[in-house]
Amino acid sequence: MTTIPAHALELHRSALVVDTHNDTLIWVLDGKRDLGIRNREGHIDIPRLREGGVKVLLCACYTPASLMPDRCASRVLKLIDTMYRLLARHPGDLTLARTVGEIEQGVQKGKIALVLTVEGGHGIEDDLGILRMFHRLGVRSMTLTHFNNNNWADGSGPHQTIPNHGGLTDFGREVIREMDRLRMIIDISHASEETFWDVLDVSTRPVIASHSNAYTLAPHHRNLKDDQIRALARRGGVIGINYFPPFLSSQASAAWEEMVESETYQQIQEEWADDLLARERAVEQLARAVIPPVPFSLILDHIDYIVNLVGVEHVGLGSDFDGISVTPQGLEDISRVPLITAGLLERGYAEADIRKILGENWLRVFREVWGA
Ligand SMILES: [Zn+2]
Known part of the structure; x- marks a missing residue:
């Protein structure tokens, strides 16, 4: 394992490190993973979070499309319950954050701040009342789709059971307006290109891509093309770099797509x-x-690419840990994140810019969308 220089570790530990996407809650659901101990399986638990110096996590309540149309909201509620039970079980280590103030207070007390998010807009079962209740329970961000199309937005995936709408439907536009009104962050990761452009047309706030990469470096439908990256940056948004090899490298991407089409996978x-x-x-x-x-250096390449395209203010980290089946060499779990800080220093990034990439960019968006 690569050792991390003391100077890089020091910078990393003093920075507010944010990670905007993981699927850890699905592994904790029904008490299946104990986050209090260091697990051999998966990517995230409290000991490994401490080692990796990650202080703020956006935790996804992920709903598989197979639960559509009417078993999605209950699934999200079970995952929200899982979060509340985690917080009760580890009060010294974990705290729920619904505001930037709660993030800052929690981190100041040495705790890891967790933010609830929903992955897959089908979670609201086409009901704005359910969206509002999720917000009341603490949900602060939502991806509009997963790979699948739902009844009001298209996902980026190629094989769809619901035919394409060509972006957002009228109700989809209502969802965007209600999220803006609630000050819930609109997350365009997983959305199709048409959905992306419709969102920018309707929303008036910064939107994010919590876990997506640059299409030019890895041409996969989950990644963002240059004009999308430019538009998202103009809106003040941030892109969280996803650590999944098929979204980082074109070879891994091709191998993944071939695997997905295989009989074994089916x-x-x-x-x-x-x-x-x-x-x-x-x-x-x-x-x-x-x-x-x-x-793992491909993560740095995607950061470099976005920085060169739109500046250092619009990129952050969105690992997708516990939601990805393979990881890059060197970044096997969340304990290894200081490697990214060391890599950025090695590539000549200024410390102030590294702090932005590690977390300050996200905090700016949270403050702007959630309010003070
Ligand atoms: Zn995802």
């Missing part, structure tokens, strides 16, 4: 249709065999 999907975690584990085994290893 068999896994059918065999474990009702068991998300078993399905994830089976996909992980398959992915490890077919996805070529990629070095």
Whole structure:
């Protein structure tokens, strides 16, 4: 394992490090993972968070599209309950943040601040009342789709059961206006290009891509093209770099897409249709065999690319840990994040800019959208 220079570690530990996407809650649901101990499985628990110096996490309540149309909201509620039970179990380590003030107070007390988010707009079951209740329970950001199209927005995925709407429907536009009114952050990761442009047309606030990369470096439908990155930056938004090798490298991307089309993959999907975690584990085994290893430095390449395109104010970290079946070499879990700080220093970034990338950019957007 690469050792991290003392100076880089010092800078990292003194920075407010934010990670805007993980799927850890789905592994904790029903008491399946104890975050209080260092686990051999997965990417995130409290000991590894402490080691990795990550202080603020946006935790996704992820709803598989298979639960559409009427089992999505209850799924989100169970994950919100999981979050509240985690907070009760680890009061010395974890705190819920609904405002920037709560982030700052929590971090000052040495705690890790957790923010609730929803991944997959189908979670609201086409009901603005459910959206408002999620906000009341603490949800502060939502991706409009997952890979799938829902009834009011198109996702970026190629195989859809619901035909494309060509972006947002009229109700989709209402969702955007209500999220703006509630001051809930609109997250365009997973959205199709048409949805992206419709969102920018309707929303008046900064929007984010919590876990997406640059399409030019890795041409995958989950990534953002240059004109999207420019438009998002003009709006004051931030892009969180996703650590998933197929979104980082074009070779890994091609291997992943080939795997997804394979019979073995389809068999896994059918065999474990009702068991998300078993399905994830089976996909992980398959992915490890077919996805070529990629070095963690590709994360730095995507950061460089976005910085060169739109400046240092519009990029951050959005690992996707516990939601990705393979990881880059060197960044096997969240304990290894200081490696990114060391890499940025090595590439000549100023310390003030590194602090922006590690977290200050996100804090700016949170303050602007959530209010003071
Ligand atoms: Zn995702």
